[in-house]
Amino acid sequence: MTDNLLLRPWTGPLGGVPPLDQVEVSMFEPALVTAMAHKRAEIEQLRSNPEPPTFANTLEALERAGATLDRVAALYGVWASSFATPELRAVRQRVEPQLSELHDAIFQDPQLYHRVEEVAGEPGLSAEQTRLIKRYLETFRRAGAQLDPAGRERIAQINQRLSILYTTFSDNLLADEESHVTFLSEDQLGGLSASWIAGAAAAAEALGATGSWAVTNTRSSVEPFLASSTERTLRERVWRAYFTRGDHGDEHDNKPLIVEVLALRLERARLLGFESHAQLQLQSTMAATPERATELMQRVWGAASAKFRAEVAAMQALADARGDEITIEPWDVRYYAALIRRSEHDLDPAELQQHYQLEQLREGMFWTATQRFGWTFELEDLPVPHPDVRAWRVRNADGSDRGLFYLDPFARRGKRSGAWMMPYRVQDRLDTPTLPIVSNNCNFLKPPPGQPTLLTPDQVRTLFHEFGHAIHGLASDVTYPTLSGTRVPRDYVEFPSQLNEHWMDTPELLSRFALHQQTGAPPSPELLERSRAATNADSGFRTMEYLASAVVDMALHQCTDPVEPAAFETQTLAAWGLPPEVVMRHRTPQFAHIFSGDSYSAGYYSYLWADVLTADAAEAFAETGFYDRAISARLMETVLSRGNTIDPAEGFRAFLGRDTEVEALLRDRGLI
Known part of the structure; x- marks a missing residue:
């Protein structure tokens, strides 16, 4: 088992560290296959235990199972996200369905499920132990452990197919990002900061284009370019390249994958007794239901939309005053927002950037x-x-x-x-x-x-x-x-x-x-005062581009009929009244949060929900001082150290002394 480096226990300080400097892509597949087999054996030993189920011989045994796989999967995750060579991408296509099958083999097992159910009634359990049992039972039920054999088999088939689709979605998006670069000549650098120009030159050199400047198709390159470039035609070209990733009708087009993902998620949710994927996903969240999440988005949408329309009016007035002879379009918004910061707040983003090393x-x-x-x-x-x-x-x-x-x-x-x-x-x-x-x-x-x-x-x-x-x-x-x-x-x-x-x-x-x-x-x-005054200069825009994505995510996953992604985007956002000068922060063909895995699907609203908590908590810190040790200790005790051992609402209430209020968020963003 230890012939493969990835299977060995980690050595070094703090109980061992990952051997990140010795990993080779060829190690992953055999290591994962071996580690999965080892976990199966551990689970089989647990499920065949003749002793009556107890917390120790069932829940603690489940917690210990798969330590080797955890180590291998950690390194695999690093390479999958940060070093995704074509060789590694091929490995992912083969092993992701196997990982999905292992998960379902464990959590669809009625015998294991019933063992955990029996332990739930064990006397003398601590609150943390009770919380762990609840978490496991939720996982078993979401996997379909309570279904008949045919239902469990279909759920497993769906999950394995989804694992392939998620990997393909990610690979397509990365391929589009890597294949499209906008190269600039020296006379096309107007308005761009010296630091951006230096980085773009280095990026071009790395791509074999020494002597030019590269706008790579990533947010960290695109957004500063859109905010600073004086070349409107180039801004539009770069904007279109970025917001059409995964949407070119070629071998990397993600739209057909989205249709299949949505259909499979809906089928799975209905097999599990839910009306929609959104209802399934939100059952264990703070929001609890799609309706509560949507209600929050609706409440913020009106205020943010009004502010954004005022921002666009100011941008158009500035463009007219400059004699630019344009109508504000989405590729203009960041640029004119920066101009307004200069004209109204005497704030040049490059001035601040000189301090941000x-x-x-x-x-x-x-x-x-x-x-x-x-x-x-x-x-x-x-x-x-x-x-x-x-x-x-x-x-x-x-x-x-x-x-x-x-x-x-x-x-x-x-x-x-x-x-x-x-x-x-x-x-x-x-x-x-x-x-x-x-x-x-x-x-x-x-x-x-x-x-x-x-x-x-x-x-x-x-x-x-x-x-x-x-x-x-x-x-x-x-x-x-x-x-x-x-x-x-x-x-x-x-x-x-x-x-x-x-x-x-x-x-x-x-x-x-x-x-x-x-x-x-x-x-x-x-x-600093000028910077603070300009903090919310474009908060309407920032909130609306986020909300557009969150709204479409939730609507897609409440839909019970097949959809065409582009048309659904347009129809949904038209119904909500999205102004034409802003688009989704993540359009569906590049929406990796929700289509490269399950975790954020029907969950992009989470950033807004959490920001309600954030704004309220930040006001508490502002009252005491952001470096006050007493309130920091309370945050540590009630939130940061607790993991998932307590209900989140209970933890937040213990920190703040009350439930949260959305008004703090609206104040923080300058929306009221």
């Missing part, structure tokens, strides 16, 4: 955790999968180990777009204490050697957002792996991450770490 802000990010929780971060020489990746040892205030944090900040070929937190190992105390290992992954443009990485304000927000997820994973203090860290409902998991964004704007951080790349000076109070 990744290396400095990363240290500032760590500093905020030190001030709030007493944690320290020490750079460690540990195995990494790429020279850009670095690792830090995280310690508690008393010097004891808390876990490990990895950061992979830059875009590259084979790395999926966006930003995400990934746990390599979750915390638990099931046997000996296991410390968490987490990573943050971003897609910032890498500058030429010797130059600092300068971030836009939105990219700084992304950095702090993902670090909020990392804090959540590192803070975990639970007994059972299934309930650990970020393994909470989707509409709650974004609460710690979105709350953490608020520390990026604190004067204490900015004065110490937002240091000008040339002078080393912090931003002046006057610059």
